[in-house]
Amino acid sequence: MALWKEPVKTTATATPEAADHLARLDIPETRPEAETPVQPAIRPTSTPTPAKPKTESLIAPDITIEGKIEGAGHVRIAGSFKGDVNVRGDLTIEAGARVTGSVRAEKVTIAGELIGNIESAAHVELQQSGALTGDLKAGSLSVAAGSRMRGQAEFGWDDAKDGSNAHKNNGHNGTAS
Numbered sequence: 001m002a003l004w005k006e007p008v009k010t011t012a013t014a015t016p017e018a019a020d021h022l023a024r025l026d027i028p029e030t031r032p033e034a035e036t037p038v039q040p041a042i043r044p045t046s047t048p049t050p051a052k053p054k055t056e057s058l059i060a061p062d063i064t065i066e067g068k069i070e071g072a073g074h075v076r077i078a079g080s081f082k083g084d085v086n087v088r089g090d091l092t093i094e095a096g097a098r099v100t101g102s103v104r105a106e107k108v109t110i111a112g113e114l115i116g117n118i119e120s121a122a123h124v125e126l127q128q129s130g131a132l133t134g135d136l137k138a139g140s141l142s143v144a145a146g147s148r149m150r151g152q153a154e155f156g157w158d159d160a161k162d163g164s165n166a167h168k169n170n171g172h173n174g175t176a177s
Contacts, residue, residue, distance in 0.1 A: 007010075061096065077112070095129045108138075111146075117151075124155070 003111040019031040052146045056074040059065055063079040084101045091105040097112035104120045109132035118124055127145040133165055141155040 059097075061094075093130070095127075 006089070010149065020070070053109045056076055057069075058073075059075075059077045059079045059081055060124060061078040064081075066082040068083045068086075069075055069081070072088045074089040075085065075087050075091070076092045076094065077097045077099055080098045082100045083160045084103070085099065085107075089105060089132040090107040090109070093099050093112040093114055098115070099113070100115045102116045103118045105115065106121065106124045107125070108114075108121045109119055109125045109127065110132055111127040112129070113131045115132075115133045117134040118132070118136045118138060121136075123140045123142070124138040124143045125134060126144060126147040126149060128144040129150040133150045136149070136150045136153045136155070138153075138155045139158070140151060143149070
């Protein structure tokens with residue numbers, strides 16, 4: 001494929017006889033057009049491609065799975081899952097769903113039931129229909145009225161910044177008062 005326009009080849013009428021012949025056949029006389037060069041298309045400079053959005057995997061309401069989930073996408077569970085979940089993305093447990101196992105995710109939203117510990121999450125949201133039986137460790141926690149939890153919750157602490165265990169032992173270096 002050429003990036004330029006090919007010149008149009010036209011036959012100019014050189015003699016009056018040829019012009020008369022074209023007129024009898026009702027063919028208009030053609031004149032060469034002024035040629036304008038067509039510029040090749042300029043390709044844009046390469047721009048960085050935006051980050052590919054993480055995909056979401058769904059375990060449907062009528063599905064029961066036992067195993068382990070690991071990956072970099074978002075996971076939505078509407079059925080039953082027994083096993084550990086370790087994702088670099090969000091985990092959503094829909095209303096009516098049941099998960100039994102430990103969880104590690106960036107954000108955990110619980111509208112169903114989780115029986116197990118949330119070992120590491122940036123944010124946990126316990127919705128009105130949600131129930132958690134197990135311990136929770138997260139950067140932040142949102143709890144809706146009507147939700148249920150049985151276990152210990154640790155949130156708001158940044159262990160990497162803190163560097164000390166003063167908040168865990170009330171500043172008494174392991175001694176109780």
